[in-house]
Every structure is written in C-alpha cells, then in structure tokens.
Amino acid sequence: MAAPRIIVVGGGLAGLAAVIKIAEAGGTVDLFSIVPVKRSHSVCAQGGINAAKNLKGEGDTTAQHFDDTIYGGDFLANQTPVKAMCEAAPAIIDLLDRMGVPFNRTPEGLLDFRRFGGTLYHRTAFAGATTGQQLLYALDEQVRRHESDGKVKKYEGWEFLSAILDSKGVARGITALDLRTMELRSFPADAIILATGGIGAIFGKSTNSVVCTGSAQSAIFQQGAYYANGEFIQVHPTAIPGEDKLRLMSESARGEGGRVWVPRAPGDQRPIKQIPESERFYFLEEWFPKYGNLVPRDVATRAIHRVVYELGLGIDGQPMVYLDLTHIDRATLDHKLEGILEIYEKFVGDDPRDVPMKIFPGMHYTMGGLWVDFNQMTNIPGIFAAGECEYQYHGANRLGANSLVSCIFGGFRSGPNALQYAKSLSAPEGDGGAAAELARQSEINAKLLKNEGAENPFKLWRELGQTTTEHATVIRYNKGLKQADEKIVELLDRYKKINLSDRSQWANTSFAFARQLKNMLELSRTVVLGALLRDESRGAHYKPDFPDRNDEQFLKTTKASFTGSREGPRIEYEEVDTQYIKPRPRRYDATK
Amino acid sequence: MANKTVQIEIKRQASPDAPAVWESFELPWRPGMNVVSAMMEIAANPVTADGRATTPITYDSNCLEEICGSCAMRINGKARMACSALVDNLEQPIRVEPLSKFPLVRDLQVDRSVLFENLMRVKAWVPVDGTYDLGSGPRVFPQQQEANYPLSNCISCCCCMDVCPQFNEDTGFVGAATIAQVKLFNNHPTGKVFKEDRLRALAGDGGIQECGFAQNCVDTCPKQIPLTDAISDVSREVLIQKAKDWLRG
Numbered sequence: 001m002a003a004p005r006i007i008v009v010g011g012g013l014a015g016l017a018a019v020i021k022i023a024e025a026g027g028t029v030d031l032f033s034i035v036p037v038k039r040s041h042s043v044c045a046q047g048g049i050n051a052a053k054n055l056k057g058e059g060d061t062t063a064q065h066f067d068d069t070i071y072g073g074d075f076l077a078n079q080t081p082v083k084a085m086c087e088a089a090p091a092i093i094d095l096l097d098r099m100g101v102p103f104n105r106t107p108e109g110l111l112d113f114r115r116f117g118g119t120l121y122h123r124t125a126f127a128g129a130t131t132g133q134q135l136l137y138a139l140d141e142q143v144r145r146h147e148s149d150g151k152v153k154k155y156e157g158w159e160f161l162s163a164i165l166d167s168k169g170v171a172r173g174i175t176a177l178d179l180r181t182m183e184l185r186s187f188p189a190d191a192i193i194l195a196t197g198g199i200g201a202i203f204g205k206s207t208n209s210v211v212c213t214g215s216a217q218s219a220i221f222q223q224g225a226y227y228a229n230g231e232f233i234q235v236h237p238t239a240i241p242g243e244d245k246l247r248l249m250s251e252s253a254r255g256e257g258g259r260v261w262v263p264r265a266p267g268d269q270r271p272i273k274q275i276p277e278s279e280r281f282y283f284l285e286e287w288f289p290k291y292g293n294l295v296p297r298d299v300a301t302r303a304i305h306r307v308v309y310e311l312g313l314g315i316d317g318q319p320m321v322y323l324d325l326t327h328i329d330r331a332t333l334d335h336k337l338e339g340i341l342e343i344y345e346k347f348v349g350d351d352p353r354d355v356p357m358k359i360f361p362g363m364h365y366t367m368g369g370l371w372v373d374f375n376q377m378t379n380i381p382g383i384f385a386a387g388e389c390e391y392q393y394h395g396a397n398r399l400g401a402n403s404l405v406s407c408i409f410g411g412f413r414s415g416p417n418a419l420q421y422a423k424s425l426s427a428p429e430g431d432g433g434a435a436a437e438l439a440r441q442s443e444i445n446a447k448l449l450k451n452e453g454a455e456n457p458f459k460l461w462r463e464l465g466q467t468t469t470e471h472a473t474v475i476r477y478n479k480g481l482k483q484a485d486e487k488i489v490e491l492l493d494r495y496k497k498i499n500l501s502d503r504s505q506w507a508n509t510s511f512a513f514a515r516q517l518k519n520m521l522e523l524s525r526t527v528v529l530g531a532l533l534r535d536e537s538r539g540a541h542y543k544p545d546f547p548d549r550n551d552e553q554f555l556k557t558t559k560a561s562f563t564g565s566r567e568g569p570r571i572e573y574e575e576v577d578t579q580y581i582k583p584r585p586r587r588y589d590a591t592k
Numbered sequence: 593m594a595n596k597t598v599q600i601e602i603k604r605q606a607s608p609d610a611p612a613v614w615e616s617f618e619l620p621w622r623p624g625m626n627v628v629s630a631m632m633e634i635a636a637n638p639v640t641a642d643g644r645a646t647t648p649i650t651y652d653s654n655c656l657e658e659i660c661g662s663c664a665m666r667i668n669g670k671a672r673m674a675c676s677a678l679v680d681n682l683e684q685p686i687r688v689e690p691l692s693k694f695p696l697v698r699d700l701q702v703d704r705s706v707l708f709e710n711l712m713r714v715k716a717w718v719p720v721d722g723t724y725d726l727g728s729g730p731r732v733f734p735q736q737q738e739a740n741y742p743l744s745n746c747i748s749c750c751c752c753m754d755v756c757p758q759f760n761e762d763t764g765f766v767g768a769a770t771i772a773q774v775k776l777f778n779n780h781p782t783g784k785v786f787k788e789d790r791l792r793a794l795a796g797d798g799g800i801q802e803c804g805f806a807q808n809c810v811d812t813c814p815k816q817i818p819l820t821d822a823i824s825d826v827s828r829e830v831l832i833q834k835a836k837d838w839l840r841g
Contacts, residue, residue, distance in 0.1 A: 020723055021723065024722060024723055035652075035654050035660070035662060036704075036705070036708065036748075038661070038708070038748055039654050039655075039660040039661055039662050039748075040654075040660075041654070041655065041660075043655060043659045043660050043747075044655050044657060044659060044660075091725040094725065094726070094727060094728050094729060095720070095723055095725070095726075097728065097729030098718070098720050098726065098729040098730075098782065099718050099720055100717075100718040100777070100780045100782070100783055102732075102737050102740045102741045102744050103732075103737070104734075104737060105732055105733060105734045105736075105737045106734070107733075107734060108731070109731030109732055109733045109734075110731065111728075127741065127744075128741055130659065130745065133659055133745070133747075134744055137744065138718075141711075141716055141717035141718070142717060142720070144708070144711060144712055144716070144717060145715075145717045145719065147712065148712050148715075156705075180697055209654040209655045209656070209660065210653055210654050210655075210656065211654055242624055242626075242629075242656075243622050243623075243624050243625045243626065243629040244626060244628050244629035244632055244656055244675070245656045245657075247656070247657050248657075335738075339659075339745075343657055343658070346658065346676045347624070347626075347657075347676065347678070348624075349678075412723070456636060456637070458632070458635045458636035458648070459636050462636065501638045501645065501646070501647055501648060502638075502647035502648060504606065504647070506606065506607050506698060507607075507650045507697050507698035507699075507701060508650075509635075509648060509650050509651075510635070510647070510648050513635075
C-alpha cells in the first residue's frame, strides 16, 4: 500500500514537533499554517520550559513535577498523560539543547534553571525571556531540514476550513482556503493532526496572537468532535493593557524576584520612590507567605482582582497594580529578562529597571480544548490534536512553563500515533467524501460573499469580546453567564446579516475573518455554558456563589458536543483518572 | 477640547497588477495607540477621511509584541514593525507603505518567502542525529551563550533586507539576516559540522561579497542584532574557505 499521508494543521511548537517525529519515522507530511510557521504564536512564550532536571541540588524529581502539575490544576487533569509528560520532560530539554536552543547557562556550562509559579523548585529552563521564540526556531529549523529532504511540504498562508469525513465518520482529509488566491481546495489524508493553538480572540483582547481564534477547533467541534473543559480559561495575572491587545509580562519577572504591590493608602499620590516599604502592601507575600509572588496564576489573578475591586487599592484608582523589579540590579535583569523588559519599554515608554511596571490580569490560555484520548486522538477517527488546542495536560489551571513542554510532548506523541493509525486504515470508498465537503464549504463561501446586511464582522467581534471578558473570565456568576450566552445567540443571529465591505477574491482578510468569527461564536458557547453548569470553584473557574471545590459532583471532565440547536451545545461529564494522586484540598497559603 | 484624531495615509494596491493609490483616514485617537490598532479601527469602520466607503487594509500581523516578525512595513519612510510604532511618537499624517523590495501581494502585504529559502540554502539548522533521548547536549559556557543569543533573536522581519542598497534583483544578494544565521550555526558545537557548506553557499553570486557596507541593516534592525559584525566575521571566514578550496584544487 502507498505510504500514509499525514496532514498537520498548525506550525507552532506542537505542530512542528509532530512533523519532526513523522518525518523522522520516514513518513511525509503536508503542513498547513495561516502564517509562515516561524511566526506562530509559540514565539510569544517568554519565561521558560519545565523539567525536573534537578541541577540545583534541591532533590527535584519528575514525581514532584507531576504532583505540582496535578495539584496546580486542582486535580481535574487525567493523571496518566500528565505523569508521562513530566517523566518525558527532562529528555525533551536535552533534545532542545542539542538542537541549539541558546538556553541560559551556569558558570560550569550547564543549563540554568529558574523558579516559576506553583512550585518550590528551580525547574524552569530558559533562554533569556524569549524561550518560546527560541524553542520554536529550533523546531522550525529541524522542519526546514526535513523540508529540504522532501519529507515535508508546507502550505503557509492556507487556512483550515473543515475535515473531510467519509460515510462512516472517518477523517479522510481536509478542506482549506488559500488566503492569497482565495482558492478553496480539498486535500486527502489518512490522518490529521490539529495543532491550532489557543482561542484568545474569543475574548476580544488577550495575550494571544491574532491567529489564535480557535476557528479550526470549532470547525471540527461542529463536525462532531467533543470539546472538553472549555470553561477553564487562564487569566494571566500580569499583562500590560493595550489598545490592540494585552501584552504578556512573563511570570519569570516574579521568578527572578519581582514583587507585586500597591500603596496601602487608596489613591496615594506620592511619587513611587517616596512610598516607604511599610506603606506598601505586598499582598501576595502577606496572604501567601510560603509561595509569595509565585502562587499559581489563578490565585494571583484573583488576589489582584480583590485588591483592585474589593479593597479599592488600584494605582490611582485604576485597575492596575505594580510589578516591581527595581530592587534587582540591572545586569541581572538584562541577562535574564531583557526580552520582556524591552516589550514594556517599547510599548509603555517607561524603563522597568527604574520604574515599577503597571500591570493587570489578561486572558492568556485555555486549559480546555478538543477532547482527546491518551493517544491524542479526538473522538473523530483519524483526527488527532496536540498543544493548546486540546485539553489534556493542565486540568483546571496551567502552571507557568508547563505549556511549552505540553506542546512538544503532545506533538511528539501525536505524530507517531497518527502514523500508526494511518498505516492500519483501509482505503476510502470513492473520494472519501471530499466532493461533498468541498461543495458544502463552497456554498458557505458563496453565501458569505453575497450576503446583504448591515453588520460589520469586526464590530460583532468586539461585542463578543466584551461579553466573554465581562462574564466568563476571573469571576463568574450564573446570571452573568446566562446573559453572555443570550448575547452570543444574538450575535449569531446578527451574523446572518453580515455584510463584507470587501467582496474581492484576492487576499481578502475580511472574508477570512468572517469565517473565523462564526466559529468563534459557536465555540464561545462551550466556554460560557460549561461555566454556567459547573456550580463549584476549581482552579481558574471561580464562582463566588459556589466558592468551594465540589469533588463529589464536579471532579469530572466537561464534554461539550455541538447540536446546532438554539439551546447550544450538549454538556456531559466524564470521570477523571486520579489513580496516582488522591485529590486533596489545594491551598497555597500553607505547605501542600 | 475637540475629540483628538489621528491622520493616517495608507498606500493601497488591490493586487500586484493594480495601480497604487493613497487613501487618507481620520481616526479617533486613543492612548497607547499603535499603527496596527489604527488598521483594526479601519477594519471596523472602513471609511476614508472624505467619507468614502472602502475596504479593510490587507496586512500581515500576528503577535503584536514585535517577536513574530509579521507586521514589517514602511512607516513615515522607515522600515519597521507596525505593532511597536506608537502613534504618539510619529509625525502626522502617518504615511504607511508596504516594504519596497519584496513582491507585493495586496496593500501592505508582501511576500518575504525568499528569506526562508535562503535559510534553507545555508542549512540554518543543527543536524541532530535524531529526536530520541541521547542525553545532554554539549556544554556551552555563559560567554558563548551570550554571544549567540542575540543572533538567535532574529525575527525574520526582513527590514534589514528592505533597507539594503545591495538587496535587489541585479545582485541577488542574500541579505544580512541570513548571514547572521550562518554565524550563529557555525558557532554552535554541533552546527559547525556544516560550516564549510554554509561558507561556500555564501561565496558565489549573490553571496556575502555583494555587501557594500552601507550599514543600513544594523541601524534598522528592530532587535539590534549585530549584523555588520556578523557580516565582517563571516566575510573573513568565506575568504579563508575560498583560499582553502583553491589550494585543495
């Protein structure tokens, strides 16, 4: 039989990791990406990548990493895959090192490690404060090497539209849109790996890149894939509010000693340097003496919210707190954090080496994503998922510097698994459904281009972002969640009256965006309704009306499936694999 | 005070063959606004300053943090990233044009794939034996890491190529970004196994000798990569390699 054809969609860390494994095993890959893969969102990861290498004499172990990850995720993650990830992490770091990632070094020439949130160990390897960029480049270079050997064909500037499913519901390929020529095409494949990243755009402004719309995940969700734990959205405690996006200020700033504070007196007008230590409220350090500024993200985010909205202590009455690095010497800052300090300098205009940064929480990451089995396959046979677009490794809250390792680990698993699946797949009947799927997509496109109405897609998107950010991020009330869902249904209705101000058939970005927007709207309902039904507080999901974790009822994975009805997705629950670590209360104000 | 506005003029071109036209926009000013947020505003309200309906601007962008390298364009005549171009720091009307040396796709979007092709030509990678567990990598001392890290920060924005007088069809010059990557990989303990191949790839037509030392590249690079140092170092290595190859006959 012919060699299997694998399609990988998405060229961030997870996608590239999958491609490398397939190419290495002798397979060939068609790699689809909206942007040139080197420009994928993984470049934005700053602080580092976790692995219990124990190079600091602290007695760190992969078992500790596993425990920190499960505990940090409030016991919602299935333990088997997380355990495997933590055990694989040290070898992944070694591999990246061999690939030439310029990790920071100790004087002996060994890898340096820093501390990150949710752990007491120095477990995070880093390359300045641009670790994601360096890791992505290393994998990009390896993929280019395989490309030059003819094992990889890149389709950069193509957007995934849908999966091609045969009469038995088995994946047989994809349809995709050339964003330049607007050509719609079908591509046959024996297995497909989606590695399409986050869903930040659903929240309007977030720390995510422009392409992180969740459109691909949503497309296959609407074709029958389960979407799991959608309600678990990480709001990063330290972002720089901006007009076009919220820029991340890495947790590594706190890992290197950064302190979060506000003046004790509301509206204190004195210049910062004249506020004595005793009149500064280091609230994370006071409330969480053990972990201090390095509590997990959900904990830090809620604390900042409380300080600003309940205690009224935001700087100048604004929703902002200080993240202070000015007590650390400049050489250390430049050596370990230069990349992120530059971002602050460039976009805010102040030098954080001299002046404390002003920050506020911002939507950052989705713990939820496509449901996959332990082999990274979705419930649609032949469609695999890896990276942020799947739900498997972070439970109810992701620990800092675990995303890069989960992307690469998930990619490394999905590649060989997809290849193995493809080898045992029987040939499709006829075209496997390609013509029918192409016709369906072509009809959607034609309708969108002709649509007569008065709604601007970019304005609808702003309204979506406002409602999801208001009701479905840090603090959630059932009343607000219901309002948000009603709003999304209204936006879906108004979407039918969308009018593209550009109807051309060449590099038409409004058209591509309008297609993404529909998918964003559908997917956002899984976030909102998942949150509505989960009457407890766990990890990043916090309801003041249900402040405690309720294991009896909700130690369960949420699985949403698309119905196409006005009522929205159907939600069901699945048991969580807790075979290694018994769930226990999660408290960061004391030793765990 | 009347509501403050921002004047911005954008060079539009519907397709590679279509004529270029300038369109003016007047947008509400907001604190911290950058050129990308101005274009987002136009997308939500695509009307020119004289009240004519138009189309949203086509441009590349992704991270908006000056790390993905997407949104390079010419702003007030200077090749730079649109995300870090803060409106308050720019003279108005802000004039925005596509990069000038790359095939135009539409409006501000150009095709920069030539850089990725060049990176393939010079084997800009470390040839690891495989991705299976082979233990730790080579020891690298902090000084070495500090020398390599800046080179590894190249975001492939191609600004250095756009401003280079030698980067054109006549010379076929490979450009500063690729040369800096040659230095990076030749410095790597494993990457240097391809050192000779990389130097030879830069020895022929369009190679490193096309550089005219205008130094525009290093002045323009948004990541302050020491590009001219890299060109000098690699230049010397290329000459040595040529001499060796000549002696070997």
